[in-house]
Amino acid sequence: MGEMRESIKAQLNKVFQKVFDDEDIQITDATAAKDIDQWDSLMHITLIVSIEKEFKVRFNTSEVGKLENVGQLINLLLQRLGK
Amino acid sequence: MDKFKTIKELVANKSYTEAFELLKQALHKDDDFIVQHKAALVWKNFPKQHLDLKKIKVSVLSSSTTSHLLPVLDVWLAKNGLNAQLWESEFDTFDQMIIDSKSDLYKFNPEIVFILINYRDIDQDVENRIAHFQGLWDLLQQRLDCFVIQSNVDVPLTRIMGNYEAVLSSSNQNLLRKFNSRLGEAVKTGVTVFDLEYIAGMFGKKQWFDNRYWYHSKHAFNLEAIGLVAFYLSRLIAGVKGLSKKCLVLDLDNTLWGGVIGDDGINGIILANGAVGEAFVDFQKYIRGLKERGIILTICSKNEELNAKEPFLKHPEMILKLDDIAVFNANWNNKADNICSIAETLNIGLDSMVFIDDNPAERELVRSILPQVTVVDMPEDPADYIRALDEQALFETIAFSDEDRIRNDFYRDNSKRQALQKQFTDLNEYLKSLEMSSVVGDFDEVNLGRIAQLINKSNQFNLTTNRYTEVQIKSMMNDPAYSTRFFRLKDRLGDNGLISAVILKDFGQGVLGIDTWVMSCRVLSRGMEEFIFNEIISLAKTKQYKSIQGQYIPTKKNGLVADLLKNLGFVLERNENGVTWWHCEVSNVELKKVHIKKENYS
Numbered sequence: 001m002g003e004m005r006e007s008i009k010a011q012l013n014k015v016f017q018k019v020f021d022d023e024d025i026q027i028t029d030a031t032a033a034k035d036i037d038q039w040d041s042l043m044h045i046t047l048i049v050s051i052e053k054e055f056k057v058r059f060n061t062s063e064v065g066k067l068e069n070v071g072q073l074i075n076l077l078l079q080r081l082g083k
Numbered sequence: 084m085d086k087f088k089t090i091k092e093l094v095a096n097k098s099y100t101e102a103f104e105l106l107k108q109a110l111h112k113d114d115d116f117i118v119q120h121k122a123a124l125v126w127k128n129f130p131k132q133h134l135d136l137k138k139i140k141v142s143v144l145s146s147s148t149t150s151h152l153l154p155v156l157d158v159w160l161a162k163n164g165l166n167a168q169l170w171e172s173e174f175d176t177f178d179q180m181i182i183d184s185k186s187d188l189y190k191f192n193p194e195i196v197f198i199l200i201n202y203r204d205i206d207q208d209v210e211n212r213i214a215h216f217q218g219l220w221d222l223l224q225q226r227l228d229c230f231v232i233q234s235n236v237d238v239p240l241t242r243i244m245g246n247y248e249a250v251l252s253s254s255n256q257n258l259l260r261k262f263n264s265r266l267g268e269a270v271k272t273g274v275t276v277f278d279l280e281y282i283a284g285m286f287g288k289k290q291w292f293d294n295r296y297w298y299h300s301k302h303a304f305n306l307e308a309i310g311l312v313a314f315y316l317s318r319l320i321a322g323v324k325g326l327s328k329k330c331l332v333l334d335l336d337n338t339l340w341g342g343v344i345g346d347d348g349i350n351g352i353i354l355a356n357g358a359v360g361e362a363f364v365d366f367q368k369y370i371r372g373l374k375e376r377g378i379i380l381t382i383c384s385k386n387e388e389l390n391a392k393e394p395f396l397k398h399p400e401m402i403l404k405l406d407d408i409a410v411f412n413a414n415w416n417n418k419a420d421n422i423c424s425i426a427e428t429l430n431i432g433l434d435s436m437v438f439i440d441d442n443p444a445e446r447e448l449v450r451s452i453l454p455q456v457t458v459v460d461m462p463e464d465p466a467d468y469i470r471a472l473d474e475q476a477l478f479e480t481i482a483f484s485d486e487d488r489i490r491n492d493f494y495r496d497n498s499k500r501q502a503l504q505k506q507f508t509d510l511n512e513y514l515k516s517l518e519m520s521s522v523v524g525d526f527d528e529v530n531l532g533r534i535a536q537l538i539n540k541s542n543q544f545n546l547t548t549n550r551y552t553e554v555q556i557k558s559m560m561n562d563p564a565y566s567t568r569f570f571r572l573k574d575r576l577g578d579n580g581l582i583s584a585v586i587l588k589d590f591g592q593g594v595l596g597i598d599t600w601v602m603s604c605r606v607l608s609r610g611m612e613e614f615i616f617n618e619i620i621s622l623a624k625t626k627q628y629k630s631i632q633g634q635y636i637p638t639k640k641n642g643l644v645a646d647l648l649k650n651l652g653f654v655l656e657r658n659e660n661g662v663t664w665w666h667c668e669v670s671n672v673e674l675k676k677v678h679i680k681k682e683n684y685s
Contacts, residue, residue, distance in 0.1 A: 015117075018117055018120075018121060019117065019120065021121065021124045041300070042150050042151070045151065045296070045299075045300055045302070045306065046116070046117075046120055046151065046306075049116055049117075049296075049306045049307070050115075050116065050117040050120075053115050053116070053117060053307070054117075059295075060295070061294075061295040061298050061299060064295055064296070064299045065299055
């Protein structure tokens with residue numbers, strides 16, 4: 001379980017680096033919009049769309065807006081990927 | 084993703100041109116949004132002042148969120164040679180922005196206004212909606228010198244009435260289709276349609292419609308389609324700016340037919356009679372369709388000329404005939420040299436040429452030696468040729484005139500004239516033998532489309548490169564300060580059509596200024612320059628002007644006319660950073676001898 005979580009986090013980290021065009025980003029469960037300069041509502045959409053594509057998942061309308069930090073994102077991805 | 088890292092490193096090392104070429108190559112319309120987004124970020128931080136791109140101001144007005152589209156559109160416009168300044172309206176305020184003459188839209192003063200709508204903007208009263216958009220276009224054109232690109236609407240997949248929606252005229256599906264067809268009819272000068280419905284279909288409507296992002300943040304379509312929308316929109320904008328391609332350079336063996344004519348012979352090549360042969364026939368039909376809409380066709384093949392021409396003359400299934408080809412170039416020289424010679428024969432720029440060849444090595448050679456030429460990546464299977472060429476959207480246009488329909492013939496006749504010229508040692512004798520006549524007239528509604536096309540597309544024979552929209556030209560037609568003349572030219576080998584336009588302006592104090600003088604390069608050196616000069620002089624005399632003032636503003640492409648005014652006998656007045664001013668006293672002028680008979684326009 002923990003291993004899967006770490007592998008998702010690593011994959012997710014790459015998406016963050018791409019979206020924010022910053023190779024130095026290292027996300028943690030606590031990482032939230034306030035921690036990344038450019039993470040505004042516009043970039044939030046870019047991020048969510050890119051995560052959907054990367055992990056081949058589809059979030060619900062209710063989930064699109066309320067994913068507030070990386071921990072929540074990973075939880076949701078674990079759930080979606082059935083792991 | 085590493086490509087983008089390389090680009091950034093090149094920029095850091097000040098290799099701007101190389102970085103930009105790589106960025107252009109890294110852009111693919113079908114790539115995921117994240118890749119489009121990455122490319123857009125690289126472009127956003129690119130030191131654009133080091134590149135030679137045409138500047139353009141574009142406003143995007145939309146009833147949906149366009150914040151993700153704009154940066155991607157920006158990088159796609161760059162790929163099309165345009166350094167854009169983009170401005171978007173606040174979400175769903177475009178009506179107000181257009182109606183309020185003091186809005187930020189007018190402060191921004193764009194030359195292109197793109198109005199993006201979607202099916203949610205249309206209600207039962209289609210005619211009322213059409214009238215509403217027409218009203219907005221009118222306001223825009225009254226207040227701005229702008230070209231309007233209006234999107235139509237995507238027809239959604241939901242059908243309350245099921246198949247019966249196709250029957251009932253008041254069904255949602257039928258109303259939206261009706262809106263789209265009425266919108267096309269409502270378009271007038273200075274306005275064109277961006278076919279959003281087509282792009283939705285191409286992307287795949289099951290994916291295109293993603294209501295989650297509409298409910299969440301008012302995105303009208305799936306963000307994954309942004310690359311495709313930006314691609315097609317950038318091509319259309321480039322088309323509006325006169326940057327569409329004009330000429331196809333076609334290989335023969337395994338491009339227009341299967342097999343090698345030199346080895347397989349006329350009976351051995353694959354054309355019709357079988358699955359692959361049918362694919363080649365259809366590809367030829369598509370190419371002929373392009374010719375009929377005004378694209379110049381040329382051949383560039385490594386072959387003996389006689390062999391290469393044989394199928395055109397003898398093969399019963401050939402769709403393309405020798406008459407369809409403006410320049411036929413079959414020899415063993417390298418194709419880059421041959422393309423240059425075709426460009427020279429036709430007198431068109433390399434950047435308006437498209438190279439089609441099944442051989443990747445030939446494509447690579449042309450791409451590396453002539454980066455200005457568009458090289459289409461042809462797929463291996465001839466069944467996919469049409470799609471590969473079509474989906475590049477290389478020939479976007481905002482008008483279609485009779486001139487377009489027969490353009491290829493002009494160029495073909497010109498090749499014949501060049502052959503004829505070789506028979507004469509004396510130029511005057513040759514010109515006389517052409518039996519030329521020119522129809523001269525004031526600009527009018529009938530010819531407006533072609534005149535605007537000439538003014539906006541001529542790069543070489545163009546003294547000032549002033550670009551005017553049809554709306555602006557129309558207002559000059561009604562302004563006593565301006566005199567206008569268009570010129571047609573025909574000879575015994577064919578009609579060249581309307582080939583030159585001149586706009587003269589009253590500069591005051593008895594001075595008549597040449598604001599604009601453009602001419603199609605296909606009639607160069609036949610005395611038309613002198614004929615037009617004579618016309619300008621006699622117009623000046625009739626209107627009692629004392630002198631004529633002309634200006635030459637150099638660009639990268641108009642070196643051809645740097646000495647035009649000098650050669651016509653104008654005297655240099657001043658030179659300001661390469662921009663030269665010339666004048667000539669009307670009373671001192673002798674009319675030039677020409678071999679062109681004048682016919683008045685009626």
